[in-house]
Amino acid sequence: MITSKTQMVGLLGHPVHHSQSPAMHNAAFAALKLPYAYAAFNVAPEQLPEAVAGVRALGMRGVNVTIPHKVAIVPLLDEIDPLAKRIGAVNTVVNDNGRLIGYNTDGKGYVRSLVEETGINLANQVVTMIGAGGAARAVACTLAEHAVKQIRIVNRSREKAQLLAELLNPLVPTVSVDPQQAGEAIADATLLINTTSIGMYPHVDEMPVAEEWLHPGLIVSDLIYNPLETKLLKTAQAIGAKTHSGVGMFINQGALAFELWTGETAPTELMRLTVLKQLLQGGK
Structure with a gap:
């Protein structure tokens, strides 16, 4: 009351x-x-x-x-x-x-859930991140503090991606990637993170990356929690990749x-x- x-x-x-x-x-x-x-x-x-x-x-x-x-x-x-x-x-x-x-509290909350739910060793990860907004900055800064191998940032605005890369570079090697090269940035990555709202309810049929870019060697993580399983996660799971939702x-x-x-x-x-x-x- x-x-x-x-x-x-x-x-x-x-x-x-x-x-x-x-x-x-x-x-x-x-x-x-x-x-x-x-x-x-x-x-x-x-x-x-x-x-x-x-x-x-x-x-x-x-x-x-x-x-x-x-x-x-x-x-x-x-x-x-x-x-x-x-x-x-x-x-x-x-x-x-x-x-x-x-x-x-985004970055701490993300890393805690990622490690708890996947058992991931952060030090071994080559990370490709989709997006460079507020949530991306929080997650990327926290991953950099945990000394992942490399971070690649794919964002429509190269300028925003470049600014975030410059912030992170003192901690971990970080590059901004043109969206047209996103497939290459995912090909040898071990952790793919969607930090955008693409695929969020009600636009549940959308994906932030092309299906053919995904591969079984990835852990695919989506910050979206509604729907519980986005199209990105369903597609990744179908090809044998490990997945992690935003819940x-x-x-x-x-x-x-x-x-x-x-x-x-x-x-x-x-x-x-x-x-x-x-x-x-x-x-x-």
Whole structure:
């Protein structure tokens, strides 16, 4: 029940109708009997400054930030956590008595789930990443900190890919790849990561790469969690490649955000079960 003591948190994104964050967080708040409520807010890019002002004006405890706002929100905040600053993107905001502090829990959540679910040895990986946006930056920075062999970034905007490559190169050899050479960049890679929204509900028949570029020696990882199994993952599985969905990253990054807002240990398994139940029931 929402009362005058309830602290509001939420999600800023565009679109947000597909998000499982409200169900996941509200189930966690209820289980721990915490006075919080979570709602999703559809915020067009040009409305982001007003939305951030609204977080302050309404005294919200904080928000998650998703596509397409993770980079754009950075200059609108009062303080950026060192990791989020290095990544250059924010996915979680904490309102500390009117001071908005930006964090990034994406990379940590991703790597934790990837290792747990695939048993991958990160040090052996040649990584080809599709996309160079906020989520890509978080994942790539965290993989670089874990000293993967090489990172290749394929993005429609070569400039964005090049900027990310320059950021990572001091830690690990990184190159930007023209989309026309994407097939070659995947041919001898061991880990393929889709960080774009291509294949996300409702566009479930789309793939970010050509089917013939996939091979059995790949671990194919998709940050998308709705649908639970994207066309990319289904196709990869059919040719014998190991796959990794975005659910684990979503749960782990959400748990870290939950803890930043509440100071309580997140009920991670409950959050996972809530999301899986919603997805399997077709909740969008």
